[in-house]
Structures are given as C-alpha cells and as structure tokens.
Amino acid sequence: MELRYEVSVSLHEFDALATDSHEAFVAELPEPPRIAVCAVGLMGQQAESERDVASAARVMRSNYEGPVSILAVLANRFEERGSGTIVGISSVAGVRGRATNYVYGSAKAGFTAFLSGLRNRLSKRGVHVVTVLPGFVATQMTEGMDLPAKLTAEPSEIADAIARAVERKKDVIYVRPIWRLIMLIIRNIPERIFKEIRI
Amino acid sequence: MKLSGWGRYPVLEARVHRPRSMETLQQLVASEPSLIARGNGRAYGDSAINTCATIDMRHLNRMIAFDPASGQLIAEAGVLLGDIIAAFLRRGWFPLVTPGTKFVTLGGAIAADVHGKNHHRDGSFRSCVDWIEVMGADGQVRRCSPQDDPDLFDHTLGGMGLTGIILRAAIRLQPVETAWIRQTTLAAPNLKAAMAAFEAAQDATYSVAWIDCLAAGSNLGRSLVMLGEHAGRADLSPRQALAPFQITSKRKLSIPMDLPAFTLNSLTVRAFNALYYRAGERKTGTRLVDWDSYFYPLDAILGWNRIYGRKGLAQFQCALPLDRSEAGLTALLSEIAKAGAGSFLAVLKRFGKQDSAFSFPMEGYTLALDFPVTPKTLALLDRLDQITLAHGGRFYLAKDSRMTSATLRASDPRAADFHAHRDSHGFTSRFTSAQSERLAL
Missing domain, CATH: 3.30.70.2520 (Alpha-Beta Plaits)
Incomplete structure (x- = not known):
C-alpha cells in the first residue's frame, strides 16, 4: 500500500471480540484517525448457529458486539474533537431475516440500527456516519459460493464506493445500484407471503 | 466452475483455487497432481486452464519494493500492469514493454513473454525482467535471471507457465516525461x-x-x-x-x-x-x-x-x-x-x-x-x-x-526442446494446461 499510493501505513493488532481492550487500543494509536472504517464480520454456518448456542453467539458478537464496541469508543473521541467520519460495513442480510442466514442477518440488522442511531446522535456534532450495505462481495467469506456475477462486487469496488461516500457525505450506500432495487422489493413483500418463500 | 480465456472459446469445467498466501500455494503444489497458474484470464484460448486445478494468482498481488534510481520494481505475479501504471506513471515511470491491454498480470506477461509496439527496438517483455522467482514441482522457490539459472529464466519467459508457478519478479520501468x-x-x-x-x-x-x-x-x-x-x-x-x-x-x-x-x-x-x-x-x-x-x-x-x-x-x-x-x-x-x-x-x-x-x-x-x-x-x-x-x-x-500439436511441431523446432526441458525437470505431468495437453508440450 505504501508503494502503490505513496502514503505511510502502520499496522496495529486488533481483536474485535476483546471488547475490554478497545478503549486502550484507541488510546494507544499514534494519532487519532480522521476516518474509521469498520470491516469486521463473520458469516458462520447457519445450520451450526441453529444447533449450537455458542457458535450463534460468536456470530452475533463478531457482527454486532465487537464492531459496536470499537465504534462506540471512536464515536466518543470524534464527538469530543467535533470531527471525523465513521464507516460501518453492515449487510443487506440485515434488512430482513431469511431462513438461510438469519443469525448473521439479525446481528447485521442490529449493527445497521446502531449505525443509524449513531448518525442521528452525531449529525449535529460534526461527525459523519456512513452505513455500507454491499451485497455480495468476492471475498474469502463468499469463496466457493455460487454467486450471480452481476450481483457480486469486487472488494475494490466497495473501497471506491466508500471513498466516494465519505467525500460526498452519503448516509447509507449500496454498492451496485441493483441491490437498492432488490432490497426495496424484499422489504415490501408482505410477511404472510415472505414466510413461504425461499430466497 | 466454467472457465475460458478472453476469446471465450473453448469453455471448460475447471476447479479453481484462489490462494492468498505462499503457504496455501505450497500446499496446493504439494497436493494437486497437476496444475497451472492463471493470471487475469487475458490469454485468448486455453493456456491458463487446468480442469483439475487452476490456480488464480490474482490475490498474490503485492508491490514489494521500488528503486527510484534504477526504476526497478519488485512485485508479486498477480499485480496488473494497469496497477503498475496507476502507481508509477504519476512518478514518471512507465512499463518498458506493454501488450495491447493493461489488464494482464505480471506473471501472465512473463509466461507469454508478451510484446508491444516497440518490439523492433526494445524486444519482448523479457527485456525489462531482471529476475523471476518460480515455485517448482517440489514447492521450492528458485530465483532465476540471465546470470543465475539462465536455463530456467530462458524457458520461463514464453514458457506459458509450464516451468513452474511464477511468484515474483523484478522488472525495470522506463522514465517518461509525460503521460502523452x-x-x-x-x-x-x-x-x-x-x-x-x-x-x-x-x-x-x-x-x-x-x-x-x-x-x-x-x-x-x-x-x-x-x-x-x-x-x-x-x-x-x-x-x-x-x-x-x-x-x-x-x-x-x-x-x-x-x-x-x-x-x-x-x-x-x-x-x-x-x-x-x-x-x-x-x-x-x-x-x-x-x-x-x-x-x-x-x-x-x-x-x-x-x-x-x-x-x-x-x-x-x-x-x-x-x-x-x-x-x-x-x-x-x-x-x-x-x-x-x-x-x-x-x-x-x-x-x-x-x-x-x-x-x-x-x-x-x-x-x-x-x-x-x-x-x-x-x-x-x-x-x-x-x-x-x-x-x-x-x-x-x-x-x-x-x-494441433502437429502444426506446432512443424512450425517451431524449439517445441521439442521445450518439451525435453520440461521432461528433464519432471514438469510434464505437474504443470499442465488444456493447451499444453492439446499441443503435447
């Protein structure tokens, strides 16, 4: 990254689940960040999450508790300073629970609601919050899955979309526009029908 | 998954692996009986398809070092030529040799020993390559250059990935005054x-x-x-x-x-x-x-x-x-x-x-x-x-x-030597593509 973009980069080890350490983690950074991007997540196996409470808890903690904890610390710092941008990568899976991944989806739904509340709280304090709902992305998480090419974004597309959203102070972004339409439909299917279909 | 080259002919069903680390790559070389590395899929035909194991190298795409005195860039094979231009043209550097698309990987450019519009003056991609690191059938990484292991160097440039997996290379960029x-x-x-x-x-x-x-x-x-x-x-x-x-x-x-x-x-x-x-x-x-x-x-x-x-x-x-x-x-x-x-x-x-x-x-x-x-x-x-x-x-x-392989043999006496070289290193059954099998390379 340093070579490609002529910027200086420093790496800091971070454990999203060690929420006790988050306050210290932020305090020990060489300088407080101007923009924080939270790209933490764990898909898990839905079947396993249904069987095993511990696995389900790990999915919930990884997608909700951990991200919320670190962003809460950063939000307070940014609020004190009166500036900064927080970007949370949530998921379209959080828009409506589906049989195939509702444990993951429910945690992401919580995270989306958290980001929305945070934005509401900080909008008058000079701190901007961006919620990213990327849809399918070709990452390690989705490797081996049979995803439709037109709905699947490259990680670099997500990065470009985030950079634009930060510059233009967008609140909630989908990356490929088609996802906005898909989610509009999914959101509006009456529950009576939704419960019967498998998507 | 269905895989083809840029020409989208032929289309073959192939197993694709996408390693993100050297260790994973080494495990693949150790466990897969035969495999071929693939870059950005810009070869037109079946050069970068092995139905049993095609190794997509695009995640191994770090730029490692650049020397502004000599213009030498060390990068992993999955880096795209377009990424090199994006990073270095603004600093006054441009690839010495480039094919007609910037969407090729460094590894692919070496494997095909691509040429550009300056071949009559500057030669093929080889001219800008200082050294290459190649992973052999044994999982060992060898660095070759015109001085060290020139035989491997010579056969890897233009060798269509059939002499091992190209991992990293040092290439020289040329200084330019403008982007025009x-x-x-x-x-x-x-x-x-x-x-x-x-x-x-x-x-x-x-x-x-x-x-x-x-x-x-x-x-x-x-x-x-x-x-x-x-x-x-x-x-x-x-x-x-x-x-x-x-x-x-x-x-x-x-x-x-x-x-x-x-x-x-x-x-x-x-x-x-x-x-x-x-x-x-x-x-x-x-x-x-x-x-x-x-x-x-x-x-x-x-x-x-x-x-x-x-x-x-x-x-x-x-x-x-x-x-x-x-x-x-x-x-x-x-x-x-x-x-x-x-x-x-x-x-x-x-x-x-x-x-x-x-x-x-x-x-x-x-x-x-x-x-x-x-x-x-x-x-x-x-x-x-x-x-x-x-x-x-x-x-x-x-x-x-x-x-056909008969056409290739008739056109190029070097094909037999290339095959012999592969054979002597035990590559003929280990690094193979649909193309190498068709052409009996």
Whole structure:
C-alpha cells in the first residue's frame, strides 16, 4: 500500500471480540484517525448457529458486539474533537431475516440500527456516519459460493464506493445500484407471503 | 466452475483455487497432481486452464519494493500492469514493454513473454525482467535471471507457465516525461507501402499498423501505420504541461451482453474497415494522444470480446521471417479476403531480433486477427496455419485455442526442446494446461 499510493501505513493488532481492550487500543494509536472504517464480520454456518448456542453467539458478537464496541469508543473521541467520519460495513442480510442466514442477518440488522442511531446522535456534532450495505462481495467469506456475477462486487469496488461516500457525505450506500432495487422489493413483500418463500 | 480465456472459446469445467498466501500455494503444489497458474484470464484460448486445478494468482498481488534510481520494481505475479501504471506513471515511470491491454498480470506477461509496439527496438517483455522467482514441482522457490539459472529464466519467459508457478519478479520501468504519446499516422495504400513504412520507421520507438484485411486486389494490405514517441514536456500545451502525467479519464463503455451473431458479418466488417481506413487517411499527420488511448484502445470497451457473441472468438497471430514476410502476408491476406471473414482488429507489426528458448517473436512481421468461432472460420484458420508453415512462420500461444500439436511441431523446432526441458525437470505431468495437453508440450 505504501508503494502503490505513496502514503505511510502502520499496522496495529486488533481483536474485535476483546471488547475490554478497545478503549486502550484507541488510546494507544499514534494519532487519532480522521476516518474509521469498520470491516469486521463473520458469516458462520447457519445450520451450526441453529444447533449450537455458542457458535450463534460468536456470530452475533463478531457482527454486532465487537464492531459496536470499537465504534462506540471512536464515536466518543470524534464527538469530543467535533470531527471525523465513521464507516460501518453492515449487510443487506440485515434488512430482513431469511431462513438461510438469519443469525448473521439479525446481528447485521442490529449493527445497521446502531449505525443509524449513531448518525442521528452525531449529525449535529460534526461527525459523519456512513452505513455500507454491499451485497455480495468476492471475498474469502463468499469463496466457493455460487454467486450471480452481476450481483457480486469486487472488494475494490466497495473501497471506491466508500471513498466516494465519505467525500460526498452519503448516509447509507449500496454498492451496485441493483441491490437498492432488490432490497426495496424484499422489504415490501408482505410477511404472510415472505414466510413461504425461499430466497 | 466454467472457465475460458478472453476469446471465450473453448469453455471448460475447471476447479479453481484462489490462494492468498505462499503457504496455501505450497500446499496446493504439494497436493494437486497437476496444475497451472492463471493470471487475469487475458490469454485468448486455453493456456491458463487446468480442469483439475487452476490456480488464480490474482490475490498474490503485492508491490514489494521500488528503486527510484534504477526504476526497478519488485512485485508479486498477480499485480496488473494497469496497477503498475496507476502507481508509477504519476512518478514518471512507465512499463518498458506493454501488450495491447493493461489488464494482464505480471506473471501472465512473463509466461507469454508478451510484446508491444516497440518490439523492433526494445524486444519482448523479457527485456525489462531482471529476475523471476518460480515455485517448482517440489514447492521450492528458485530465483532465476540471465546470470543465475539462465536455463530456467530462458524457458520461463514464453514458457506459458509450464516451468513452474511464477511468484515474483523484478522488472525495470522506463522514465517518461509525460503521460502523452506523439502519434504519427501514415496511410499505406497496400502491403508493399505498409512494409516500406515500417522499414523506414526502424528508429521510431513505437510502430504498429491497423490493416484492412478485407481489401483485395491492388488494395490488398492497405493499412494505417501508426508511429509513436513518448512526448516530452515541451510537446505539451501549456494546460497539459501543468499536470504532465494527468489525462482526462474517459468514460468506459462496456458491452453488457453477448451480441447476436448477425451483428458481425462480412458486410458490417467490410463497412467498418473501409470507413476506418478513410477516416484514418484524413487524419494522417502527427498529434498528441494520451497513454491509455494509444496503448490500450480496446480497454476502453470493457468486455469487447462479447461483440463476437456467445460462441466466442478465435485469435490468429503468426510471425513470419523477414525474407518471407511479404510473400507470406500476401498469401494470408488473399486467403482472408477471399473468405470474406475479416476482423475488426487486424494488426500488423514489424518484429525485431529475438533470441529465446520458446518466446513467440522472430525478426520479421507479425499479423494478428480475430474471428468469430464458426465452422467456416475454424476451417479458414486451418488454411492460415498451412500458409504460415509454408513460409517458415510460427504461432503465438497466448492467442491460440485450436492449433494441433502437429502444426506446432512443424512450425517451431524449439517445441521439442521445450518439451525435453520440461521432461528433464519432471514438469510434464505437474504443470499442465488444456493447451499444453492439446499441443503435447
């Protein structure tokens, strides 16, 4: 990254689940960040999450508790300073629970609601919050899955979309526009029908 | 998953692995009986497909070091040429050798030993490669260069990934003053004139011709010969000179779906070729062109391969020795004009000297064309193979998707040596592609 973009980069080890350490983690950074991007997540196996409470808890903690904890610390710092941008990568899976991944989806739904509340709280304090709902992305998480090419974004597309959203102070972004339409439909299917279909 | 090259012919069902670390890659080499590395899938045919294990190298794409004194860049094989340009052109550096698309990986450029419009002067990609690190069948990594292990170096450049997995390389970039090219276009009414223009332009840094492959009779081989030089600061307008490495980014077109087969027929191709030539004739002379339009005109049309419809396209590219180029090109062009199966993108280029174990170029001329895949054009391609053989020419493996191993052996005595080299290192059963099996490499 340093070579490609002529910027200086420093790496800091971070454990999203060690929420006790988050306050210290932020305090020990060489300088407080101007923009924080939270790209933490764990898909898990839905079947396993249904069987095993511990696995389900790990999915919930990884997608909700951990991200919320670190962003809460950063939000307070940014609020004190009166500036900064927080970007949370949530998921379209959080828009409506589906049989195939509702444990993951429910945690992401919580995270989306958290980001929305945070934005509401900080909008008058000079701190901007961006919620990213990327849809399918070709990452390690989705490797081996049979995803439709037109709905699947490259990680670099997500990065470009985030950079634009930060510059233009967008609140909630989908990356490929088609996802906005898909989610509009999914959101509006009456529950009576939704419960019967498998998507 | 279904996998094909850029020509989308043939399409094969293959298992694809996408390693993100050297360890994973080493495990794959240890556990898979046979495999091939794949870059960005820009070879046209089946060079980078192994149905059992195709290794997608694009995640191994770190840039490791750059020396601004020498212009040497050390990077992993999955880095795209376009990424190198994005990172280094603004610092005044450009690849020394680049093919007609920037969407190739460093590993792919080495494996195919690609050439550019400056081959007559600067040689193939090999010319800018200082060293390569290759993972062998034993999982060991060897660094080779013209000095150290020259045998491996020589066979890896142009070796189509069949000498091991290319992991990293050190390449030299060339310093440039601006992002612009001073392009001079000459209209050549026939093949003789086009070749004379190339011979007269031996000192030009870049030269290439677009050739109207449907013109026949006295117009046979009519071409627009395009010469290019890197523009200096003094060549730019005052506005351009303010930011000499900046070009206005163009809107990318993309072909969202396969076009139906009838869009491309001899009538539309003939009309396009005639119009293109007339338009070029009017625009002869010298003008400034930005690097992206000059080197990569087709990259602006994302997915241009879809113009050829669902059945895909087959490329034909041969090189002919200098003394037999005129006769060979005349015979090839006559055959193509007779079949009326011309392509939009016929390219003629003068090659300079090349001395390597298995790279494609040879001193003389190269002709590249593409055709939609139909029984008729496949038969035409077989005839073009025979004409090439009769004139002592050979074929570019990065473009090939349908040649027979007998044709390859007849065209290139080095094929047997290459096979022997592979055999002696135990590579013949370990690093294989659909192409290497078809061609018995």
